[in-house]
Amino acid sequence: YKAYLVEEAQSQSGKSLSKSSINSAIATLKRFFGWMVQAYPDILAVNPTASVKLEKIPLPPAQSLTAEQVQRIWAATEYLDETQQRDLALLHILSHGLRAGEIVSLNVGAFDGRLLFVADTKTNEPRLVPLRKQSLNALNEYLSWREEQGEEITSDRPLILSHHTTRSCERLSYHGIYFAIEKIGELAEIPQLHPHSFRHTYSTELLLMGVDPTHARKLTGHQSEKAFRRYTLRGEQEAAIAAYYRAVEEEMERQDLE
Structure with a gap:
């Protein structure tokens, strides 16, 4: 069924299904069979969808305002x-x-x-x-x-x-x-x-200011650490860029002294 969703199923516009749509269908089956195993173990002792993995969806970037x-x-x-x-x-x-x-x-x-x-x-x-x-x-x-x-x-x-x-x-x-x-x-x-847009911007700003991610999540009300990861990635990227420019500047100063 998953192979069918990935390779053959199409949306109403005739396009292949998105990974989100595929995951939604699979997750529905997982919940149904999970309930069946618990409610009717004499009929279904093992969940047949337990080993079926969801499609990996890249974490969307933070849409912060400049x-x-x-x-x-x-x-x-x-x-x-x-x-x-x-x-x-x-x-x-x-x-x-x-x-x-x-x-x-x-x-x-x-x-x-x-x-x-x-x-x-x-x-x-x-x-x-x-x-x-x-x-x-x-x-x-x-x-x-x-x-x-x-x-x-x-x-x-x-x-x-x-x-x-x-x-x-x-x-x-x-x-x-x-x-x-x-x-x-x-x-x-x-x-x-x-x-x-302002929520994305605020979350990113907190991390760029050096606020601990745990505290930042408390301030923004993000329950999922995974969902908040997009802002952590942005903060880490900005910190890496700043570190690079500091290193370049220090190298240039060292060369001038030599």
């Missing part, structure tokens, strides 16, 4: 209209690695003036996220601006609000976050900018 792209994104916020204060706060939160879905559920009470408490996470493991000084200022300014507009800020109010005509002053939705970032991407001339 320093120049990040600069263009912040510059683009100068051209925002009534959403400027909100979008600045949103960008600062995203730049600390939060997922869009995690931001949606945040209330004002999750921000204590120094940290963000993320209770509703993808992995169901709450975490604390420390914020940079600039980000603290941006969030405080956004909340102060909302008070100036006449809003009563309480701990159960959404941290980030929608500006849509039909959802004004309500919680900014998942799609609303994507729309806001797409708009900023257009202004910054960065095609297909999406919220997860």
Whole structure:
């Protein structure tokens, strides 16, 4: 069956199946026969799929934003209209690695003036996220601006609000976050900018700053060490490049002295 999937099966577009699709089909069979062995051992004593291996899929590279792209994104916020204060706060939160879905559920009470408490996470493991000084200022300014507009800020109010005509002053939705970032991407001339770009960038930055990978995973909420490996590889690569240039510079200085 696996040979059939690899060599003969095709997608609806007539192309060969991707390794992910093949693995999905195999994994389904593995789960089914695993259940059969446990539920009906008198019918099936041995799992026939135990020795069938999944296709090896290369780890996708970290899709981090470059320093120049990040600069263009912040510059683009100068051209925002009534959403400027909100979008600045949103960008600062995203730049600390939060997922869009995690931001949606945040209330004002999750921000204590120094940290963000993320209770509703993808992995169901709450975490604390420390914020940079600039980000603290941006969030405080956004909340102060909302008070100036006449809003009563309480701990159960959404941290980030929608500006849509039909959802004004309500919680900014998942799609609303994507729309806001797409708009900023257009202004910054960065095609297909999406919220997860900032998560990739933050994870990479942590490792480039020398943060221990275990601590970095705790800050980003990555449960899988394998999934986080893409950022570790990027950090190791950058460190190797820096080491090379240091060695070259030292060699040139030694030759000059000679």
